Amino acid sequence: MTQVQTTAEKNGFEGLGIAPRLLQILQQNRFTTPTPIQHQSIAPAIEGKDIIGIAQTGTGKTLAFGIPLIQRVAQQNGRGLVVLPTRELAQQVNEMLQRIGRPLGLRTAVLIGGESMRRQIEQVKRNPHIIIATPGRLIDHLEEKTVAIGNVKILVLDEADRMFDMGFAPQINKIFEHMAGPGARQTLLFSATMPDAIVSIATRHMTLPVRIEVAPAGTTIEAIEQEIYIVKKESKLPLLETILREHTGSVLVFSRTKHGASKIAKHLHMQGERATDIHSNKSMGQRREALEGFKIGKYRVLVATDIAARGINVANIQLVINFDIPENSEDYVHRIGRTGRAGKEGKAISLATPDQQSDIRAIERLIRKTLSVKRHESVSEELLAIQKLIRKRPSPRGGGYRQSAPSAGGWGTKRAFSPRGNSPRSFARTNRAPRTH
Structure with a gap:
């Protein structure tokens, strides 16, 4: 190779x-x-x-x-x-x-x-x-x-x-x-x-x-500013609201689960935020509408699961929020790569619970960088110290997604995709230019 x-x-x-x-x-x-x-x-x-x-x-x-x-x-x-x-x-x-x-x-x-x-x-x-x-x-x-x-x-x-x-x-x-x-x-x-x-x-x-x-x-784009908040689970939604108030641009929020994504989007919508969600329980039409709405600014906040977000290619996402730390540290790289594109600056904020410090270390090892970690007011210094002792030995990393392959029936036809015929002249005439040195 x-x-x-x-x-x-x-x-x-x-x-x-x-x-x-x-x-x-x-x-x-x-x-x-x-x-x-x-x-x-x-x-x-x-x-x-x-x-x-x-x-x-x-x-x-x-x-x-x-x-x-x-x-x-x-x-x-x-x-x-x-x-x-x-x-x-x-x-x-x-x-x-x-x-x-x-x-x-x-x-x-x-x-x-x-x-x-x-x-x-x-x-x-x-x-x-x-x-x-x-x-x-x-x-x-x-x-x-x-x-x-x-x-x-x-x-x-x-x-x-x-x-x-x-x-x-x-x-x-x-x-x-x-x-x-x-x-x-x-x-x-x-x-x-x-x-x-x-x-x-x-x-x-x-x-x-x-x-x-x-x-x-395993490295992330250098233009992305990265922060992690240690926060109790029940304080995540209020903290998310605070973060959104402090940022005026488009925001992509990641949830581990479909239920979580729906819950977050519904909560934000009830708070007056222009938010929607995208995950595999949504129909293709609903997912397309949500994505297009996010692209044109109809929605400022898009809440997504990792699988649904794989096709998201939206310019000028200013902030990525990991409402849940991903199960696999590699997913962290995929997630925050949605901001800071084409050399532009971007920011990623992750919300981790006190018992997820070993997950943070795994991310830091992968990206070869020490992250800025802040303690939210919901977490006492004493609790943080106790969790550090409890989590001294790293936990096993998550084992990838368990989604099965998409399935669909046949088309009821036996016509095969083959390389014969129907080649437009304009397409066939695309000859290679000579190499220049």
Whole structure:
């Protein structure tokens, strides 16, 4: 595995082997300077190399794989497959690919749970160049033989560590069983962390992958100011109200549970706050309305669970509040990465109970930084000292999410996704530009 580590580089997209027409589209969309992950990933990916990209959320990963994906699919008249953990993330990746690829005639299909089967089968009938899918729904189609992926030339696994956290390992392995071997396809894998499961994929399913790490694994974005309050459980809601009064911008609040998210949002709404919640008990339409309302300012506060928040990509979130400390310290990195994006300043405040000090230490070890910890007035110094003694030995870390893969029935059709025909000339003519040195 070849490894590349880098800091931000301010070179343009011109020297990365991107086709002239794609460069023009990027400029028209005001993408002029690649982020570090884009700068390091695009050129080797266009050359056909397998990539492992280690980068946090909000670092431009979608274009890092999207540009090579669109260009190589056009060059090869082949097909691409993007597999990712959540519905919301699938929709947002599709929006970005369409934004760049639509002028070239790109067609995509989005295969996710919670949407009309009839509409999805209509998408597949249009013979898309790229399918974007969540693991559970893709497996459903593979089993029903409504989709065949044996001839896919480029596979993208986005937020791979999150898919394993959500229990999708069996589905990911099964997807590989339906595909051609490593030498017959290109694989681009992007992840915020590098757990053993990712190393296993690289060993078994990738060919000499280039590892690109734009920041040490487990670190958070430096622009984010981080604070932790030690507070009794019954004092969390009043403290949350105080924090919200002190901050006027948009706020993303994380809860461990669906019930907790609903309770927090309802409480804030009763206090006159423009708040809503998003979690897996909500319908797709409700989740979309909540997210769009948060984006346009209809809601100032969005309360979310970790799973539902995976697709949230909202600019200018000023504050992230961890109402509950996450079960896994890696989730802390994912959560606070929603603020401080694109080099902007951000702030994250976490509310921890006195018996969670070992969880705080685990987070500090992961991010390699000592956090500012404040004692709320609800917690006496004596109680804090007692809890420090009780929690001297770290407790076992939480074991990931127990959510099962999304499930859906077949479409009642046997038409498979295949790489034959229907390639617009404008799309097929996207030839690669010569490399410049």
